Amino acid sequence: MLNVKNKVIVITGASSGIGEATAKLLAEYGAKVVLGARRTEKLKKIVEEIHNQGGTAEFKAIDVTDREDVKAFFEFAKDKFGRVDVIFNNAGVMPLSPMNALKVEEWDNMVNVNIRGVLNGIAAGLPIMEAQGGGQIINTASIGAHVVGPTAAVYCATKYAVWAISEGLRQESQNVRVTTISPGVVDTELGSDITDESSKGLLKEFRKTALSSEAIARAVLYAVSQPDDVDVNEVIVRPISQVM
Numbered sequence: 001m002l003n004v005k006n007k008v009i010v011i012t013g014a015s016s017g018i019g020e021a022t023a024k025l026l027a028e029y030g031a032k033v034v035l036g037a038r039r040t041e042k043l044k045k046i047v048e049e050i051h052n053q054g055g056t057a058e059f060k061a062i063d064v065t066d067r068e069d070v071k072a073f074f075e076f077a078k079d080k081f082g083r084v085d086v087i088f089n090n091a092g093v094m095p096l097s098p099m100n101a102l103k104v105e106e107w108d109n110m111v112n113v114n115i116r117g118v119l120n121g122i123a124a125g126l127p128i129m130e131a132q133g134g135g136q137i138i139n140t141a142s143i144g145a146h147v148v149g150p151t152a153a154v155y156c157a158t159k160y161a162v163w164a165i166s167e168g169l170r171q172e173s174q175n176v177r178v179t180t181i182s183p184g185v186v187d188t189e190l191g192s193d194i195t196d197e198s199s200k201g202l203l204k205e206f207r208k209t210a211l212s213s214e215a216i217a218r219a220v221l222y223a224v225s226q227p228d229d230v231d232v233n234e235v236i237v238r239p240i241s242q243v244m
């Protein structure tokens, strides 16, 4: 029996890509999913699709860089379903560029969404989990938490940070399972915010071989579905031919 049915699972970055695919898959396995992101039209449509398949889902508009917003999102989930079993801190942005392009506002945005967003999720969710005696926090890092490449210095720095935060939290946790999901190249909207022309071309080349979001959703399902005393610490999922 998979340990998924009826779990209340809160997902940030659920309006597209990996978050969307994970919400749909977990709902298929009987989880009650709560979707958050900024684009509510997309969230509404995904939730309707889940309902049409007989699943249970709710959504709320959130900006993960706003601590109060994230707190309200978790309270919303708790009000709807009584508890929060799993947090999937997944929202992220990747405006790649070489350092000497000095896209300092894009650097700030990556730090705010990719690092502060995850910290806001932990700050809002951890007290709920500690009070209820357990839960699971899953953070989306990246293969960029293990290797650095040109144009990706700041992005990778944010993902190294996510990896470090997850690992530190794991070491401190007695009742809360902590999992890092590190995808390789996945075909999603990530990078649509790139403004540096050379980086756009590089990403196109990189994406010639890419996994679908469902491959990462299955990794999340695997981590969630383990017995309560089993903590899957990290899952790295790459296309078979991806070298770095």
Ligand code: NDP
Binding pocket: 012, 013, 014, 015, 016, 017, 018, 019, 036, 037, 038, 039, 040, 062, 063, 064, 065, 090, 091, 092, 093, 094, 113, 140, 141, 142, 143, 144, 182, 183, 184, 185, 186, 187, 188, 189, 190, 191
């Ligand atoms: P998408 O661009 O499809 O999804 C990103 C999600 O993050 C969207 O739902 C977006 O929603 C949300 N988001 C962005 N900014 C904010 C914000 N300020 N507040 C709330 N939500 C926000 O890309 P992916 O599915 O690929 O990305 C998911 C995660 O996977 C990211 O953390 C990414 O870094 C990571 N990853 C992806 C890889 C890939 O190759 N695709 C590889 C390795 C890691 P909205 O715009 O509606 O707010």
